[in-house]
Amino acid sequence: MQVNGQLALTVLMGIFLVAVAAWLARIENWRSYTPIGGGGALGQQEGYVSEEKPSGIIRWLTTVDHKDIGLLYGTYGLIAFVVGGLMVTVMRIELIDPGMSFISNQFYNSLLTSHGITMLFLFGTPIIAAFANYLVPLLIGADDMAFPRINAIAFWLLPPAALLIWAGFFPIPDLIPAQTAWTMYTPLSAGVGAGNQANAGVDLMLLGLHLSGVSATMGSINFIATIFTERGDDVSWANLDIFSWTILTQSGLILFAFPLLGSALVMLLFDRNFGTTFFAGEGGAMLWQHLFWFFGHPEVYILVLPPMGIVSYVLPRFSGRRLFGFKFVVYSTLAIGVLSFGVWAHHMFATGMDPRLRASFMAVSLAIAIPSAVKTFNWITTMWNGRVRLTTPMLFCIGFVSNFIIGGVTGVFLASIPVDLILHDTYYVVGHFHYVVMGAIAFAGFAGLYYWYPLYTGRMYQKTLGKAHFWLSMVGTNITFFAMILLGYGGMPRRYATYLPQFASLHQVATIGALILFVGQVIFVWNFVQSWLEGPTVDDGDPWDLRESGLYTAEWDWYDQKLQTAIADGGEEEDSVLTDGGDEEESVRTDGGDVDAADD
Amino acid sequence: MANKIFDRDTLLDLTVNVVPLFIIGFFVVGFVVLAPFGIDPLASAIQFGLLAVPFVLLAVLTYFAGRAVAGAEHSSDVYLPGQASVRGAEPLEEFDDTPESLERDQTNAVEGETADDAADDH
Ligand SMILES: [Cu+2]
Numbered sequence: 001m002q003v004n005g006q007l008a009l010t011v012l013m014g015i016f017l018v019a020v021a022a023w024l025a026r027i028e029n030w031r032s033y034t035p036i037g038g039g040g041a042l043g044q045q046e047g048y049v050s051e052e053k054p055s056g057i058i059r060w061l062t063t064v065d066h067k068d069i070g071l072l073y074g075t076y077g078l079i080a081f082v083v084g085g086l087m088v089t090v091m092r093i094e095l096i097d098p099g100m101s102f103i104s105n106q107f108y109n110s111l112l113t114s115h116g117i118t119m120l121f122l123f124g125t126p127i128i129a130a131f132a133n134y135l136v137p138l139l140i141g142a143d144d145m146a147f148p149r150i151n152a153i154a155f156w157l158l159p160p161a162a163l164l165i166w167a168g169f170f171p172i173p174d175l176i177p178a179q180t181a182w183t184m185y186t187p188l189s190a191g192v193g194a195g196n197q198a199n200a201g202v203d204l205m206l207l208g209l210h211l212s213g214v215s216a217t218m219g220s221i222n223f224i225a226t227i228f229t230e231r232g233d234d235v236s237w238a239n240l241d242i243f244s245w246t247i248l249t250q251s252g253l254i255l256f257a258f259p260l261l262g263s264a265l266v267m268l269l270f271d272r273n274f275g276t277t278f279f280a281g282e283g284g285a286m287l288w289q290h291l292f293w294f295f296g297h298p299e300v301y302i303l304v305l306p307p308m309g310i311v312s313y314v315l316p317r318f319s320g321r322r323l324f325g326f327k328f329v330v331y332s333t334l335a336i337g338v339l340s341f342g343v344w345a346h347h348m349f350a351t352g353m354d355p356r357l358r359a360s361f362m363a364v365s366l367a368i369a370i371p372s373a374v375k376t377f378n379w380i381t382t383m384w385n386g387r388v389r390l391t392t393p394m395l396f397c398i399g400f401v402s403n404f405i406i407g408g409v410t411g412v413f414l415a416s417i418p419v420d421l422i423l424h425d426t427y428y429v430v431g432h433f434h435y436v437v438m439g440a441i442a443f444a445g446f447a448g449l450y451y452w453y454p455l456y457t458g459r460m461y462q463k464t465l466g467k468a469h470f471w472l473s474m475v476g477t478n479i480t481f482f483a484m485i486l487l488g489y490g491g492m493p494r495r496y497a498t499y500l501p502q503f504a505s506l507h508q509v510a511t512i513g514a515l516i517l518f519v520g521q522v523i524f525v526w527n528f529v530q531s532w533l534e535g536p537t538v539d540d541g542d543p544w545d546l547r548e549s550g551l552y553t554a555e556w557d558w559y560d561q562k563l564q565t566a567i568a569d570g571g572e573e574e575d576s577v578l579t580d581g582g583d584e585e586e587s588v589r590t591d592g593g594d595v596d597a598a599d600d
Numbered sequence: 601m602a603n604k605i606f607d608r609d610t611l612l613d614l615t616v617n618v619v620p621l622f623i624i625g626f627f628v629v630g631f632v633v634l635a636p637f638g639i640d641p642l643a644s645a646i647q648f649g650l651l652a653v654p655f656v657l658l659a660v661l662t663y664f665a666g667r668a669v670a671g672a673e674h675s676s677d678v679y680l681p682g683q684a685s686v687r688g689a690e691p692l693e694e695f696d697d698t699p700e701s702l703e704r705d706q707t708n709a710v711e712g713e714t715a716d717d718a719a720d721d722h
Contacts (some may be wrong), residue, residue: 234684237672240681335620364651374619
């Protein structure tokens with residue numbers, strides 16, 4: 001009886017909400033709805049971009065230009081990468097010997113938690129947003145993002161998010177860093193029991209995480225709107241580039257995953273501060289894990305799909321041919337997007353859930369391996385018999401494919417319940433996902449940073465340093481994370497600050513690998529910053545010689561046009577807008593009328 | 601109309617998503633036939649729901665994506681992805697609705713690896 005009453009209430013509420021939505025749709029003309037200061041339909045000339053930009057720091061604080069915001073995201077992401085990298089370097093040094101040597105176990109736990117959250121939420125998501133903001137409007141022939149100001153707000157939510165997440169590390173009395181690990185499992189994260197996790201530092205971390213989720217959601221809505229409505233006339237679904245496809249899919253995933261994380265975080269905060277009992281009673285721990293991983297697994301693909309897009313985009317340019325099976329890659333990206341919501345409990349095989357449910361999650365987890373494998377074969381086939389040029393971005397792409405194969409294959413084994421029950425919570429899992437996040441995602445990020453370096457800096461990086469960066473990263477990654485896989489086979493549990501002496505040598509190998517990685521990243525930072533300031537300027541709109549293989553694309557064409565208008569204002573390009581001093585052009589080029597301006 | 605869009609080559613492109621559908625279907629049949637953990641109304645309903653929902657959603661999304669891409673292919677010029685808004689870019693295949701040209705369009709689009717004929721106007 002009571003259940004029926006609740007059911008009736010739920011249905012009523014549903015009808016009410018639909019009615020509200022319908023009413024809103026009637027009174028507001030959504031087609032002409034201009035969100036903030038004029039959203040701009042395709043082809044319209046808009047106010048914000050064409051105005052003269054202020055100079056100095058004010059420009060960066062007030063900008064709504066997608067390229068500037070992309071650079072802000074990139075700077076932010078790289079700073080977070082440095083912070084997260086330094087954190088893990090300290091951890092790896094601590095793990096040189098089995099006991100507690102130079103940092104306390106509590107501090108190790110704090111670093112472990114912050115390393116994970118920093119790398120996933122403050123480096124991973126923002127660095128992808130950096131590429132997407134800068135490139136997607138150029139690639140699809142849009143003036144700017146659909147909602148430039150929401151774009152700026154989404155970015156500016158991130159610095160406070162970082163401050164909140166790191167707050168526990170600042171010298172503030174009575175505030176300690178969270179030690180919950182990035183998964184924030186209850187009851188530990190609920191602050192109950194004898195531990196110290198009732199501290200306000202954990203609350204601040206949760207709030208910061210929530211803020212970063214709001215930022216990601218706003219960004220994703222913006223990308224979806226941009227790719228659906230702002231494409232240039234000739235950019236149809238049939239010739240949308242692969243990077244934009246992956247950003248579109250990723251944005252869809254963010255749209256469904258991050259609000260759920262936000263809700264779960266609010267529930268957890270209420271449990272901690274207002275005496276609610278969402279995660280307190282019987283099954284509370286399971287509830288948290290279900291909610292968290294329903295977000296957490298799609299998050300994996302939120303982080304990996306755009307890097308796959310970068311590799312699918314860059315790798316063919318240096319193979320001298322088109323991406324093999326382009327549409328296979330597109331459709332398999334979409335397949336990953338859907339299936340990623342049906343596999344979350346493969347992180348929970350060891351919780352004692354009903355074996356029937358567990359079997360279903362295993363089945364979908366095995367199925368989702370196919371689309372990823374398809375892509376791998378496509379990349380290999382693209383290079384097969386191609387004219388491969390081993391530039392730095394290409395090296396990182398090949399490194400991506402190589403590391404992704406190891407990370408992926410180790411993952412397929414984990415998807416199998418009996419194997420998972422043995423390897424669960426060991427370093428095998430850590431090795432597996434680091435092959436993906438460091439070996440693949442970060443490598444693709446580097447590939448993109450090097451490939452488009454001339455585009456966003458106007459300068460060229462130092463090639464020798466770039467290659468040194470690649471080789472140190474490749475060697476370091478494989479030493480570190482392969483040692484972890486072996487540690488996992490030996491039964492070394494993850495997350496511990498100390499370990500049994502029998503694991504010492506493999507831990508030392510992993511630390512040496514991490515130090516090699518560290519040296520590589522120091523070289524990267526040096527190369528990146530110094531070349532930006534002093535590198536030779538790139539006066540060629542086609543720095544990678546893509547025209548001769550017919551693989552020239554829109555973002556370089558934009559760069560080429562920018563160079564020409566900056567040097568000798570052509571004056572006769574029919575439909576370009578020269579209202580902003582002629583240096584930030586991105587007009588929609590609707591026809592091929594002025595081919596002679598290109599390079600002949 | 602549907603047949604016009606979902607011709608042989610488009611279906612071939614979509615096979616990439618049929619494979620995971622097949623794997624899910626395989627497990628559905630396996631769980632029905634073998635029922636390794638017995639049948640319980642609630643648990644079994646969730647068990648098959650967890651397989652059916654992704655299966656249906658993937659099939660639906662694949663259908664709509666295929667329709668959007670193949671539809672755009674048949675109704676406008678096809679450029680190399682990322683090249684459509686390049687100044688002076690030449691379409692790989694111009695839109696032309698004579699039956700023979702449609703035929704040729706699709707064979708070329710499927711064999712995306714032949715780079716030699718792309719925009720060699722320079
Ligand atoms: Cu997962």
